[in-house]
Amino acid sequence: MAAASLLRATPLNSVHRALGAKLVDFGGWEMPVQYSGIIEEHQTVRRAVGLFDVSHMGEIEIRGPEAGQLADFATTNHARKLKIGQAHYSGLLYAHGGFVDDILVHKVADDHYFLCVNASNQEKDFEHIRGLNRFDAQPELSSARYVQLAIQGPKGPATLQKLTPVDLCKIRYYWFADGVVSGAQARIAHTGYTGEDGFEIYIAPEEAERVWNEVIAAGAEFGIKPCGLGARNTLRLEAGMALYGHEIDASILPLEAGLDWIVRFDKGDFVGREALVQLRERGVKRRLIGFEMRGHGIGRDGYEVYVDGQPAGWVTSGSPSPTLNKHIGMCYLSAERAEPGRAIQIMVRSQLVDAVTVAIPFYKRAK
Amino acid sequence: MYPQNFRYTKEHEWVRVDGDIGTIGITDHAQQELGDIVYVDLPKVGTKVTQGATAGSVESVKAVSDIYAPVSGDVTEINSTLADAPEKLNSDPHGDAWLIKIKLSAPAEMAKLLSADEYQKYIEAEK
Numbered sequence: 001m002a003a004a005s006l007l008r009a010t011p012l013n014s015v016h017r018a019l020g021a022k023l024v025d026f027g028g029w030e031m032p033v034q035y036s037g038i039i040e041e042h043q044t045v046r047r048a049v050g051l052f053d054v055s056h057m058g059e060i061e062i063r064g065p066e067a068g069q070l071a072d073f074a075t076t077n078h079a080r081k082l083k084i085g086q087a088h089y090s091g092l093l094y095a096h097g098g099f100v101d102d103i104l105v106h107k108v109a110d111d112h113y114f115l116c117v118n119a120s121n122q123e124k125d126f127e128h129i130r131g132l133n134r135f136d137a138q139p140e141l142s143s144a145r146y147v148q149l150a151i152q153g154p155k156g157p158a159t160l161q162k163l164t165p166v167d168l169c170k171i172r173y174y175w176f177a178d179g180v181v182s183g184a185q186a187r188i189a190h191t192g193y194t195g196e197d198g199f200e201i202y203i204a205p206e207e208a209e210r211v212w213n214e215v216i217a218a219g220a221e222f223g224i225k226p227c228g229l230g231a232r233n234t235l236r237l238e239a240g241m242a243l244y245g246h247e248i249d250a251s252i253l254p255l256e257a258g259l260d261w262i263v264r265f266d267k268g269d270f271v272g273r274e275a276l277v278q279l280r281e282r283g284v285k286r287r288l289i290g291f292e293m294r295g296h297g298i299g300r301d302g303y304e305v306y307v308d309g310q311p312a313g314w315v316t317s318g319s320p321s322p323t324l325n326k327h328i329g330m331c332y333l334s335a336e337r338a339e340p341g342r343a344i345q346i347m348v349r350s351q352l353v354d355a356v357t358v359a360i361p362f363y364k365r366a367k
Numbered sequence: 368m369y370p371q372n373f374r375y376t377k378e379h380e381w382v383r384v385d386g387d388i389g390t391i392g393i394t395d396h397a398q399q400e401l402g403d404i405v406y407v408d409l410p411k412v413g414t415k416v417t418q419g420a421t422a423g424s425v426e427s428v429k430a431v432s433d434i435y436a437p438v439s440g441d442v443t444e445i446n447s448t449l450a451d452a453p454e455k456l457n458s459d460p461h462g463d464a465w466l467i468k469i470k471l472s473a474p475a476e477m478a479k480l481l482s483a484d485e486y487q488k489y490i491e492a493e494k
Contacts, residue, residue, distance in 0.1 A: 022399075022400075022402070033402075033429070034402055037402060037403050037457075038402055038403050038428045038429065039403045039428060230402065230428065230429055234428065296406070297406070298405070298406070298426060298431070300430075300431070319428060319429075320405045320428050322428075327405075349424070349431070
């Protein structure tokens, strides 16, 4: 912890300390990994509502008459097809098809796109987009202007509704609206990274502490708890969502990670398109697949996967699943082996432990 | 918080000696750092453990950590209740959730360990 002063902190750092959070270095940011405990926080999000400070996430805005052209050239999904007020998941790729980052793209106006990007990738993403800009568009790294709070869980909408005049029922999943939350101007997005219902809001840093406290007060009747990145990780893993640096990175192409659905070949040229076309013609060699442990142990990030006694892949994420009460994970296997129901083994601390492949996601909320 | 009759390691294990038997566990600080514990792997009865060498592991939701033997000896008993209830390590690390008992083979090693006050100072400095 001696290096704590070198870490970046969110405007809510002192709030987390006062709540007794356990703070850790997360990609250069001092972030709460847990408050009361990962399992308890995880269950609170699945059953009621949890509040996360995810202000370490970066924001990049693209403005100008050709903002849409730049967004579509830099990302894999079809940004210009978004309606105003709509968002989608997308990829920023290198020319070789590997991920620079995975991002959310929000269309604020025809000449204004708002991107939410991973914390430790934000400067890299911004330089990447800027380097591609041969359009009449102005990308801007605007992270310092936003605090991002995630209000997630079945009681998330009811909690947030108490603090805003915006009718949240009218914001469909993966749509957003600009409005007021607790007296603060906010971008209110019906998005999340937990597999549960809920919202993510973007507000000015000066408003962060007051809004945080008001969300906690509004959610008290539902049993809201502050939740850390530990629970965020177990929640997203159950929901089968990728985490940069684990399921995806510069060496992984979207088609390998099961993210074909964010690649729109029909939209025109974009960075990485040619590599993906070639990969599609050649055929994908490896694919992401889920697994459940059968034997004693947890397959964790980086552990080797064996099939028929031979090394066959690697684990990208693994953890106990508090919802399913099993140990789960995701791994890469050769494409012909990446199908549910295959017996595999994972090298857990020098011992091969039995596991079986399963389909992703592990958990789907009841609609 | 930290019992005066235990001795401690900088790796956050404790040992309490009764006659020539040492009872070994992990400290409250260790369980707090680990968070929710989901697995405890312990050596078999009869295993020889050596001071400072791995003598098992505990695994939390987040990560797996080695347990280092605070003193050398032969394992005489393991706390088998932890296999089905590893979460006891979070609630009672200095009591019911002890890990193993060993017959000390080199009791003089105890002198290298920290007292409760020294350990308390050590973890405060670590923060």
